[in-house]
Amino acid sequence: MATQIRLAEIIEALSHALDLTEGQPPGHCIRCCYIGTAIGQRLGLTEDRLRDLYYTLMLKDLGCSSNAARICELYLADDLKFKHDFKLVDGSFPQILRFVLSHTGMQAGLAERFRGLLNIVKNGAEISQGLIRTRCERGAEIARQMRFSEDVAQGILDLDEHFNGGGQPAGLKGDEIHLFARIALLAQVADVFFVNEGAEAAIAEVSKRAGSWFDPHLVDVFKTVATPVFWAELGADNLERFVLAREPGRQAIMADEDYLDDIAAGFAHVIDAKSPYTSGHSDRVALFTDMIAEEMGMATPERRRLKRAALLHDIGKLGVSNSVLDKPGRLEGEEWEQMKRHAEFSETILSRITVFADLALIGGAHHEKLDGSGYPRGLQGDQISFETRIVSTADVFDALTADRPYRAAMPVAKALAILWEGAGKSHDPACIEALERALTRAELAAA
Incomplete structure (x- = not known):
């Protein structure tokens, strides 16, 4: 049902x-x-x-x-x-x-x-x-x-x-x-x-x-x-x-499943409109998330739910000033603290919705790293859910292959190489491998 x-x-x-x-x-x-x-x-x-x-x-x-x-x-x-x-x-x-x-x-x-x-x-x-x-x-x-x-x-x-x-x-x-x-x-x-x-x-x-x-x-x-x-x-x-x-x-x-998809897509556009550097980010993270999930054999209902998580993972950025989001240089002190709070904001907002409670955990943890060096809680290893690892990998891959205030977009091959450098420390090697296979099938891995 x-x-x-x-x-x-x-x-x-x-x-x-x-x-x-x-x-x-x-x-x-x-x-x-x-x-x-x-x-x-x-x-x-x-x-x-x-x-x-x-x-x-x-x-x-x-x-x-x-x-x-x-x-x-x-x-x-x-x-x-x-x-x-x-x-x-x-x-x-x-x-x-x-x-x-x-x-x-x-x-x-x-x-x-x-x-x-x-x-x-x-x-x-x-x-x-x-x-x-x-x-x-x-x-x-x-x-x-x-x-x-x-x-x-x-x-x-x-x-x-x-x-x-x-x-x-x-x-x-x-x-x-x-x-x-x-x-x-x-x-x-x-x-x-x-x-x-x-x-x-x-x-x-x-x-x-x-x-x-x-x-x-x-x-x-x-x-x-x-x-x-x-x-x-x-x-x-x-x-x-x-x-x-x-x-x-x-x-x-x-709101049935189709309407939930439309609402998530609508709010993704609100999120991405916040900064010229995030235009299309949520949609692309959702795409890469689904590519990884498909490659890993996830069932269609799980993929659909994960796509919503990817669309809404950055909703907390609406609470971060553009003077921080669009800064061309390195974030320092309070600026970095502001940026880190967006994951907490995402979790707080999404946790208000009963049907999105599991998505809230992904939104709150998508910047955690396997070695415990991420934020906001410093989770490590199995404390980070498998679904969160997928979205996190997709998020970083899109960030690397898109223009940012401080650098131009990287080629796909270089972005994958950076992901592999952090395999087992920042990101799950299985997620990186699945992403690479999906990109190869789409003939994008060498782009």
């Missing part, structure tokens, strides 16, 4: 990865979902509309990783801190100016910082529109790939539009903006100010932006639902379970 699991459980767990790459405290998307669905219920939306709104709110940041590298490049800044702090800016010129001056090139040399600021002052509007367009279009595209409705995709696409027409990327106005996007933007701002400054500040900020950023009617509705009980539930430790239990139409949507 095919594995079935509630779609909401999967999406809620994966929403924590989106919180990471937006630089938001854990549970941001879930809190937004609570706020937004409360507004939708007070509006009297049908169960089907509420269900689509629920997923729009949970997945509103699907495209957020796609502009991270560009933010680092343009603003010479840590993209995670930049995104976190920018959500507190109300869009007024004085606030934006102060933000740009205080967040551009603070760790760069004076000449670099001056050039960066000059570029932003001259081309700020065009830069902002490009960053937001990339984010919104990419998010909508991934939502469609993950089989969500066009209403969900449009809600994500219009997220940064403002009620008065002053938003991005299309300058839509009023009812031209999808209702789900109008609700999601309000919920997002309300949560950010609630977490940073409290309930009164959240209500004040939402009220201040009524008619400019927000639909005034939705602001009025928000005020009616924002009771003391509402705020207490929003800040409760069990909010995630509460939101999951109140999923609209929760009996209607289950």
Whole structure:
């Protein structure tokens, strides 16, 4: 019988990865979902509309990783801190100016910082529109790939539009903006100010932006639902379970094996969009993983499960700044500690999903080495599962044969030679041998 699991459980767990790459405290998307669905219920939306709104709110940041590298490049800044702090800016010129001056090139040399600021002052509007367009279009595209409705995709696409027409990327106005996007933007701002400054500040900020950023009617509705009980539930430790239990139409949507594949593939695209150097990495690791697994005679269901692990093994990189991921030189000190944490993040995120629990162990251990010199736990030998060894071999092989910030891609033959140098110490010789046989069959071993 095919594995079935509630779609909401999967999406809620994966929403924590989106919180990471937006630089938001854990549970941001879930809190937004609570706020937004409360507004939708007070509006009297049908169960089907509420269900689509629920997923729009949970997945509103699907495209957020796609502009991270560009933010680092343009603003010479840590993209995670930049995104976190920018959500507190109300869009007024004085606030934006102060933000740009205080967040551009603070760790760069004076000449670099001056050039960066000059570029932003001259081309700020065009830069902002490009960053937001990339984010919104990419998010909508991934939502469609993950089989969500066009209403969900449009809600994500219009997220940064403002009620008065002053938003991005299309300058839509009023009812031209999808209702789900109008609700999601309000919920997002309300949560950010609630977490940073409290309930009164959240209500004040939402009220201040009524008619400019927000639909005034939705602001009025928000005020009616924002009771003391509402705020207490929003800040409760069990909010995630509460939101999951109140999923609209929760009996209607289950995820079978095919849908699990689509969700894993969709989030792989979120992961790989984080850096130009990881574009296609998850897909290629999945391919090499499957080639090794096939060569080793693994059964089709096991290969399918392992492919998902390969697609999601690096989901924790969404919590690592691009200033680290894309650094052209050697990582030092805290930078290296940041990079190492991505394996822990992967395990934490995937372990939230019952059906992905075994994949979580692979995500958490794919940088462990047979001799105990890997991270994060220093596992060795039989402490590293056979499935993890396969994904680890595929991961390193792809890293060697792809361009990286610090070097060009290596030829296949050289990459295999490096893998063999570490056989028995870093990687399982049986996995390397299987990979080499598979590449030879594909006539790629000498490439």
